Amino acid sequence: MEWAFSHASHVGGPCCDNAEMDAIWDHLLLDCTLATLTGDSGYGLIGHGAIGWRDGTIEFAGPMSALQGNPETLAARVESMHGALVTPGLIDCHTHLVFGGDRANEFEMRLNGANYEAIARAGGGILSSVSATRAASEDELFAQSLPRAQALLSDGVTTLEIKSGYGLDLDTELKMLRVARRIGAKLGITVRTTFLGLHALPPEFRERRDDYVSMVCDEWLPVVAQNGLADAVDAFCEGIAFTPDEVQRYFEAARKLGLRVKLHADQLSDLGGATLAASFDGLSADHLECTDEAGVEAMARAGTVAVLLPGSYYALCETRAPPVSAMREHHVPIAIATDLNPGTSPLRSLRLGMSMACTLFRLTPAEALRGATVNAARALGLGDRGVLAVGQRADVVAWGVQKPAELAYWIGGALAARIFAGGSEVHA
Ligand code: DI6
Numbered sequence: 234m235e236w237a238f239s240h241a242s243h244v245g246g247p248c249c250d251n252a253e254m255d256a257i258w259d260h261l262l263l264d265c266t267l268a269t270l271t272g273d274s275g276y277g278l279i280g281h282g283a284i285g286w287r288d289g290t291i292e293f294a295g296p297m298s299a300l301q302g303n304p305e306t307l308a309a310r311v312e313s314m315h316g317a318l319v320t321p322g323l324i325d326c327h328t329h330l331v332f333g334g335d336r337a338n339e340f341e342m343r344l345n346g347a348n349y350e351a352i353a354r355a356g357g358g359i360l361s362s363v364s365a366t367r368a369a370s371e372d373e374l375f376a377q378s379l380p381r382a383q384a385l386l387s388d389g390v391t392t393l394e395i396k397s398g399y400g401l402d403l404d405t406e407l408k409m410l411r412v413a414r415r416i417g418a419k420l421g422i423t424v425r426t427t428f429l430g431l432h433a434l435p436p437e438f439r440e441r442r443d444d445y446v447s448m449v450c451d452e453w454l455p456v457v458a459q460n461g462l463a464d465a466v467d468a469f470c471e472g473i474a475f476t477p478d479e480v481q482r483y484f485e486a487a488r489k490l491g492l493r494v495k496l497h498a499d500q501l502s503d504l505g506g507a508t509l510a511a512s513f514d515g516l517s518a519d520h521l522e523c524t525d526e527a528g529v530e531a532m533a534r535a536g537t538v539a540v541l542l543p544g545s546y547y548a549l550c551e552t553r554a555p556p557v558s559a560m561r562e563h564h565v566p567i568a569i570a571t572d573l574n575p576g577t578s579p580l581r582s583l584r585l586g587m588s589m590a591c592t593l594f595r596l597t598p599a600e601a602l603r604g605a606t607v608n609a610a611r612a613l614g615l616g617d618r619g620v621l622a623v624g625q626r627a628d629v630v631a632w633g634v635q636k637p638a639e640l641a642y643w644i645g646g647a648l649a650a651r652i653f654a655g656g657s658e659v660h661a
């Protein structure tokens with residue numbers, strides 16, 4: 234088949250403008266190397282591909298040879314990508330990027346011999362971020378957090394999850410969730426919010442654990458739900474945080490309100506967190522360094538996604554990697570996220586997280602890309618994104634590389650050339 238379209242345009246360059254004609258799509262990208270991520274494994278690669286969308290929804294994703302008619306006339310904007318790799322927008326399904334201050338001092342302390350749990354027990358750690366987050370006004374918190382979201386966006390993230398959990402009083406928790414939503418609106422990307430009420434015991438409840446857990450379950454959760462400020466709930470189940478029994482109470486309260494659950498599970502010790510999350514049909518269990526095979530099997534049965542967080546493993550100089558072979562064997566979907574937080578994972582690039590997942594956890598580059606797209610969408614309960622297919626949201630990234638393995642291969646830097654969210658071009 235012969236076409237009369239010109240190859241004179243280049244990525245980022247001019248394109249033809251058919252706005253006055255009755256083009257069928259808003260935007261059509263030609264000569265793409267499409268990594269569709271459709272199918273059960275691999276990249277779902279289509280060479281010499283094209284992708285077109287209208288009103289924010291993909292209406293064509295396939296080989297150029299399957300386009301009907303002269304491609305130049307099919308959309309209001311038609312551009313050649315000259316073979317560039319095109320993927321779904323990346324999805325960072327676990328972040329804590331709204332917080333006040335930083336904890337670079339603790340990074341220094343750890344490298345001078347202190348350990349993460351000891352710093353936390355001495356009142357530093359999460360509680361030091363709680364003080365800074367409470368002290369910041371809503372506008373200050375927004376101003377401090379926005380550049381972190383922009384950093385993720387600038388290398389291809391078009392959907393991200395943000396947790397509360399550095400407030401630990403109701404007003405500050407709500408402030409964090411509002412700031413998270415505001416970031417999504419400002420950047421034109423999707424922000425999903427998660428209420429992390431059980432993150433650490435606030436200092437004012439040091440002698441009253443049960444009172445704190447009751448208050449979160451019986452008073453705060455209903456307010457968060459009524460205000461529509463959270464898409465899911467999460468807890469930190471760990472020796473330095475909350476017990477499985479406390480988490481169970483909290484999950485029961487969430488379930489009554491119709492909120493899905495996620496869990497920080499088995500990061501530093503095996504408290505059976507993976508099994509607990511699975512028993513509540515959890516969207517995901519995250520970390521999982523210490524999870525045993527029974528936990529992996531429980532996740533497989535429940536369809537709970539394993540979210541691996543190599544940034545915290547790296548920054549804490551951990552040595553026990555999550556049980557990736559067992560996850561593969563039991564067909565547990567694996568997602569990758571940054572865990573962007575001030576204490577254990579100040580990681581501002583999901584693509585760097587994919588690289589770390591390959592080198593530290595031995596994922597293949599295809600598993601890493603699936604982990605930052607299709608499986609990450611599932612970890613957020615989103616069925617409308619994560620693959621390039623007709624009917625999906627037009628969250629689309631064109632990269633300055635041609636081979637999908639390059640996304641995890643290049644360590645750091647920014648490779649995204651063009652970023653579209655819901656069909657509109659978004660810039661960092
Ligand atoms: N996510 C968390 O919530 C904790 N660890 C993790 O990976 C604590 C984060 C922090 O120290 O602020």
Ligand code: FE
Pocket residue numbers: 327329497572574
């Ligand atoms: Fe986390």
